[in-house]
Amino acid sequence: MALNEQQVMIRDTLQRLLTDMCPPDVVDAAEQGTFPQELWQTLAETGLTLAGIAEAAGGSGGDLEDSLLVIREAAAFATPLPLAEHFMAAAMLADAGATCRTGPMTIARGEFKLNDDFLLQGSAADVAFARWADEIVLVAHQGYATKLCRVSSADIEVTPGASMAGEPRDQIRVDARLGADSVFEVAADAEDRLLLMGAALRGLMMAGAMESVLEMSVAYSMERTQFGRPISKFQAIQQQLATLAGEVAASTMAAHAIAAAYSELTALDIAIGKARIGEAVSACTDIAHQVHGAMGYTLEHSLNHRTRRLWDWRSEYGAERHWQQLVGRAFLDAGADHLWDGITRRV
Amino acid sequence: MFQGLTFEPFRLPPEAESLREEVRVFLAEALDPSDQPNSDFNAGESATFSKKLGERGWIGMTWPEAYGGGGRSFLERYVVTEELLAAGAPVGRHWIADRQSGPLLLKFGTEAQRQEFLPRIISGECFFSIGMSEPDSGSDLASIRTSATKTDGGWLLNGSKIWTSFAHTNDYMVTLVRTEPPSENRHAGMSQLIVDLKNPAVKVTGIQNLAGDEDFNQVFFDDVFIPDDMLVGEPGNGWEQVISELGYERSGPERFLSAFRVIVEYAREVGTEASDEQAALLGRLVSHLVTLRRMSIAVAGMLEAGETPITEAALIKDLGNTYERLVPEIIRTAVDENTSRRFINTLNECILHAPSFTLRGGTREILKGVIARGLGLR
Numbered sequence: 001m002a003l004n005e006q007q008v009m010i011r012d013t014l015q016r017l018l019t020d021m022c023p024p025d026v027v028d029a030a031e032q033g034t035f036p037q038e039l040w041q042t043l044a045e046t047g048l049t050l051a052g053i054a055e056a057a058g059g060s061g062g063d064l065e066d067s068l069l070v071i072r073e074a075a076a077f078a079t080p081l082p083l084a085e086h087f088m089a090a091a092m093l094a095d096a097g098a099t100c101r102t103g104p105m106t107i108a109r110g111e112f113k114l115n116d117d118f119l120l121q122g123s124a125a126d127v128a129f130a131r132w133a134d135e136i137v138l139v140a141h142q143g144y145a146t147k148l149c150r151v152s153s154a155d156i157e158v159t160p161g162a163s164m165a166g167e168p169r170d171q172i173r174v175d176a177r178l179g180a181d182s183v184f185e186v187a188a189d190a191e192d193r194l195l196l197m198g199a200a201l202r203g204l205m206m207a208g209a210m211e212s213v214l215e216m217s218v219a220y221s222m223e224r225t226q227f228g229r230p231i232s233k234f235q236a237i238q239q240q241l242a243t244l245a246g247e248v249a250a251s252t253m254a255a256h257a258i259a260a261a262y263s264e265l266t267a268l269d270i271a272i273g274k275a276r277i278g279e280a281v282s283a284c285t286d287i288a289h290q291v292h293g294a295m296g297y298t299l300e301h302s303l304n305h306r307t308r309r310l311w312d313w314r315s316e317y318g319a320e321r322h323w324q325q326l327v328g329r330a331f332l333d334a335g336a337d338h339l340w341d342g343i344t345r346r347v
Numbered sequence: 348m349f350q351g352l353t354f355e356p357f358r359l360p361p362e363a364e365s366l367r368e369e370v371r372v373f374l375a376e377a378l379d380p381s382d383q384p385n386s387d388f389n390a391g392e393s394a395t396f397s398k399k400l401g402e403r404g405w406i407g408m409t410w411p412e413a414y415g416g417g418g419r420s421f422l423e424r425y426v427v428t429e430e431l432l433a434a435g436a437p438v439g440r441h442w443i444a445d446r447q448s449g450p451l452l453l454k455f456g457t458e459a460q461r462q463e464f465l466p467r468i469i470s471g472e473c474f475f476s477i478g479m480s481e482p483d484s485g486s487d488l489a490s491i492r493t494s495a496t497k498t499d500g501g502w503l504l505n506g507s508k509i510w511t512s513f514a515h516t517n518d519y520m521v522t523l524v525r526t527e528p529p530s531e532n533r534h535a536g537m538s539q540l541i542v543d544l545k546n547p548a549v550k551v552t553g554i555q556n557l558a559g560d561e562d563f564n565q566v567f568f569d570d571v572f573i574p575d576d577m578l579v580g581e582p583g584n585g586w587e588q589v590i591s592e593l594g595y596e597r598s599g600p601e602r603f604l605s606a607f608r609v610i611v612e613y614a615r616e617v618g619t620e621a622s623d624e625q626a627a628l629l630g631r632l633v634s635h636l637v638t639l640r641r642m643s644i645a646v647a648g649m650l651e652a653g654e655t656p657i658t659e660a661a662l663i664k665d666l667g668n669t670y671e672r673l674v675p676e677i678i679r680t681a682v683d684e685n686t687s688r689r690f691i692n693t694l695n696e697c698i699l700h701a702p703s704f705t706l707r708g709g710t711r712e713i714l715k716g717v718i719a720r721g722l723g724l725r
Contacts, residue, residue, distance in 0.1 A: 218722050238719035245718055246666045249352050249659075253642050254634075256356040275634040321627050328621070328630030336615035340433040340607075344367065346637045347358055 006062065007069055014048060014070060018077040024302040030080035031166030035132045040081055044102045049083060050090055057094035058101065068204055068259050075205035076212040078305035080167055082106045082129035084201040088194065089137035089150075096148050096184035103134030105150075107194060108172055112140035114147055118183060120155075123173045126316075130170035131158045139190045146191075148184040151176070165308035196265045198317030199274040200258045206277045206313050207248075207255035209306045213288045214248045216303060217241060220292050237291060244287040247280040257346075268330055269346060271323035278314035278323075285310055352721070354659060356641065357648030363422040370430040373403055377436075383692065384435020386607040387700055389562070389707070391437030392513065394474075400431075400438075401471020406445045410453060414465040421651045425644065429600040435608050439562070440513065444468045446599075447592045448475035448521055451539075455580035455588050460541070464519070478508040478522030478542065478566065479589065485510075486713050488523070488589065489533040493568065495524040495540055501575050502526070502540060504568040514564040515551045520544055523589055526582045537585030541577040548572070558699035597709060598646040598660035603639040603667030605697075605704055606674035610636075612693040613678045616686055628681045635670050639663065658721030665714040668705045675701060 003011060021039045030036055043049050052067035053059025071083050082104055089105035110124025120140055130136060136151045155176035163169045187193075218241060221232035231237050254273040261269035285307045289296055296303040314320065334342050377399045378384075385391050400406055408424045410416025417423075431438055449468050452460050467473035484491045493506025504524065514520060520542045527536025542549060548571045554563040580588050610632055617625045642663050649656045675697040682690070705711040719725050 218724065221724065232724040235716075238724050239712070239715045241722055241724060242665070242715035242718035245352060245722055246662050246669075249354060249662050250635075250638050250642065250666060252352070253354050253356070253645070254638050256354075257638075257641060260356070271630070272634045272637050275630060276638045279631070279634070320631070324627040324630030324634065325623055326630065327633050328626030328628065331629055331633055332614060332617065332619055332621055332626055336611050336618075339611050339614050343433075343633065343636060343640065344429075346641075 003069070007066060010048070010051065010062075010066055010069055011073055013046065014073050017042060017046070017048075018074065018079060022074075022077045022079050024305060027078050027080050027302070027305045028299075031162075036080060039079070040104060043081070043083075049086055049102070050100060052087070053090045053094050053100065056099075057090070058099040059090060059094065064263055065259060068201075068262060071201055072204040072208035072255065075208035075309070076306075078165075078209065078212075078302070078309055082133065084198070084205065085128050088197045088201070089135070091197070092137055092148055092186070092190070092194070093150065093184075096186060098150070098184060101134065104129065104132055105135045105137055106130055106133040107198070108136050108138040109191065109194060109198075110138070110172075112138055112149070112174065114140040114142040114149065114178075114183065116142070118178045118180060119176070120149055120151065120178050121175050123171065125171050126161065126163075126169040127172050129168045130156070130172050131160055131168050136172065139186070139194065142183075146186050146188050148186045148190060149178055150182045151178065152182075163308075163312040165305070165312050167309070167312070193265060195317055196267055196270050197262075199323065200262050200265070200270045202313045202317050203258045203270070203274045203277045204255050206281060206310055207251040209310055209313075210248045210251050210277075210280065210284050213284055213303070213306050213310075214241075214244055216306075217244060217288045217291045220296070224293070224295075231291070240287045240291060244284055244291075247283045251277045251280045251284075268327060271326045272346065274318065275320045275323040275327060278320040281310045281314045352658065352662070354642050354645040355648065357645045359422055359426060359644060359647075360420075363420065363426045366423055366426045367430055370405075370427055371434075374430070374434050374436060378434065382435075382437065383689075383696070384608050385693075385696060386432045386435045387605040387697075387704075388432060388442055388601040389439055389512065389703070390696070390700065391435070392439030392562070393437040394440055394471075394516075396437050397441040397471040397474070399471070400441070401469060406441050406471050407449055407465065407469035410449060410465060410469065414461055415469045416465065421647055425600070425647045429604070429640075432600055432604045433607055440474050440517070441468070441471055443477055443512070444473065444475040447477070448519075451521060451579065451588060451592050454591060455539075455584070457576070457579075459576060460579065464541075473519070474513065474517040476511045476514045476517045476520040476544065476564075478511055478514075478520040480510045481507060482509050482565075486710055489537075489586065491523060491525060491537070493522065493524045495526050495538065495573065497526075498572070502573045502578070504540065504542070504571040504573050506568055508566045509554070509564075511551075511564045511566050512562045514544055514566050515553060515561075517544055520566065521579065523585055526585075534586040536583055537589075538582045539579040539585050539588055540573045541579060542566075542568075542571070542573060543577075546571065556703070558696070593709065597714075598643050598656070598663040600640070600643055602664045602708075603636065603643070603670055605671040605700070607636075609675050609678055609693055609697045612690045613682070616682060616690045625681050628677065632674060632677075639667050639670060642666075658718055661709070661714045661717040661721070664709060665711060665718065668711065668714075671704045672701050 047060030048070050050059035051062045052064040055061045085106040090100040106129050108124035108127045112122030140147050157173040159171040161169050224231050254276040258273035408417040408419045412418040495502035495504050522542045526538040550567040551564050553561045555561050
């Protein structure tokens with residue numbers, strides 16, 4: 001990505017920070033149940049959790065691309081934090097005219113109803129990092145209206161659950177009266193928007209993690225020696241890494257397109273991106289684990305931090321099939337003779 | 348990120364985009380409706396079509412106007428190329444001359460050669476074949492044995508070339524030869540000569556491929572005299588010239604569009620009544636195609652900027668060729684038995700040609716080796 005000066009600074013700061021403060025044992029500790037408090041606090045203090053959110057709304061200003069950059073770079077370090085959801089929640093709140101706080105927020109997607117007395121009831125499954133969130137932002141229906149609600153952790157009943165990567169994916173139940181200042185009118189497509197945002201961000205996260213996986217795999221192949229030489233000298237290994245590089249390059253390209261489509265939430269480009277990147281995960285993780293051998297299959301080696309997250313992320317906010325179907329229907333509706341023209345319009 | 352894996356997103360500029368509609372209008376008139384469109388660049392050839400394209404100014408588009416070229420950018424050429432391929436136009440005859448023989452002469456040829464050949468290529472009336480591979484020299488091109496020994500006023504050519512598409516009908520063949528015996532430096536001692544294919548001393552025998560095409564040939568030279576003025580560049584510089592010909596042109600739309608018409612016919616076949624699975628399959632194929640195209644355009648942008656993206660180009664060709672081979676294989680699993688003749692014909696034609704996608708212009712194994720080098724593994 002051709003980064004501007006500001007973005008180069010953000011990326012370098014973030015990489016230094018994460019190398020220092022998000023080593024493998026922090027990721028492991030998170031899996032054991034320890035919220036990485038110091039890491040979160042440091043990120044929040046540098047403004048990196050709310051880059052691209054207007055200062056007036058409690059963010060740190062800057063461009064949307066800055067946040068996308070942060071989310072993607074953090075994913076390359078398997079950062080066990082709800083950076084994507086926090087950003088989504090902040091953006092929804094800012095759009096609704098509210099101010100975000102710096103404590104971790106997450107998004108819940110489920111079935112929620114709000115009555116005329118602001119009693120919110122409902123539940124959601126697989127809520128990312130729910131147990132560590134100060135606030136959960138969700139969409140509820142009040143009669144025919146669609147409302148965005150910010151719900152304090154005190155009002156949420158959490159049943160812990162875990163993803164394949166050992167990240168919190170909790171069940172939540174809400175049965176609480178909200179303050180009027182916690183409820184905002186939003187457009188009817190708010191849930192669709194959340195799905196698209198989530199899919200887009202997962203696409204970026206997967207691309208970031210896969211770039212890390214490629215670097216790790218190349219480095220490992222050059223260090224690991226067998227039969228008197230580094231395994232990178234064997235054609236069988238070279239050919240597999242070349243295939244991996246192809247999938248990563250395609251994912252990187254698709255991630256650029258997602259980033260370009262993000263501000264308008266162009267469904268077709270996000271769908272193409274999430275589908276293509278999600279599909280790359282299979283070959284990527286297959287080859288990475290093959291090259292890393294038995295060492296890379298252990299919990300102790302940090303390859304699993306990325307690969308388990310990749311296996312989770314490709315299925316979240318719509319797996320490949322969901323998005324492939326969206327793309328396919330769009331092109332089928334336009335007709336076979338317009339297929340090429342449709343392709344050329346995806347710049 | 349590794350050097351060699353940098354794909355900066357790039358947008359085709361407006362002057363390139365504006366050509367798109369022009370090409371579509373041209374094709375509506377110039378294409379023979381009874382021809383089955385095939386987006387494999389090697390599948391269809393028509394001297395008539397090539398001439399029409401030449402008259403329109405779309406052969407040699409990027410070459411200097413001094414020779415009759417269009418003086419246009421890589422990017423404008425990119426748009427014309429992808430429109431022709433997507434429509435399945437018969438570009439086979441002029442393809443080599445336009446893509447590599449002309450640029451070779453521009454880079455390494457003499458002024459006389461440029462004056463002689465370029466205007467005729469541009470008008471779509473002069474066609475070139477590639478004389479590189481031999482029966483014992485495919486991926487290992489440096490092992491060629493066809494030789495040219497110096498004689499009065501020229502060279503005596505001995506040996507044989509194979510896989511020389513359209514040599515039975517084309518006019519010339521740029522032929523890689525040994526002008527010095529092999530030495531420790533495997534790449535030294537080779538040169539390129541332009542062979543006149545109409546010379547009766549040059550023997551061409553057809554070779555059929557399993558798809559039933561006879562565009563492949565073997566060409567035999569037995570003391571064939573080639574005049575001095577048909578040497579391209581310096582004697583001994585052949586390897587560098589060939590690498591330049593083969594190198595970064597690997598990333599064009601022809602590397603992922605070969606099976607495109609199968610996708611079109613699939614879409615036509617399943618239509619709006621498609622099941623969810625069938626729709627998802629199309630979406631999957633489109634997601635790959637759109638991504639490959641974006642990568643290819645990114646490289647076109649790099650070429651336009653004067654860079655030489657060797658690893659990126661190899662990556663695109665490898666990914667693209669893999670995709671092309673996959674397209675007919677997965678499409679056939681998504682349709683039932685009652686498909687139209689048109690669909691079956693298009694599908695089967697592609698299946699028969701698919702093995703060639705990962706062989707031509709650099710095999711999959713060689714490309715992966717180039718990528719591995721770009722990763723620092725070799």
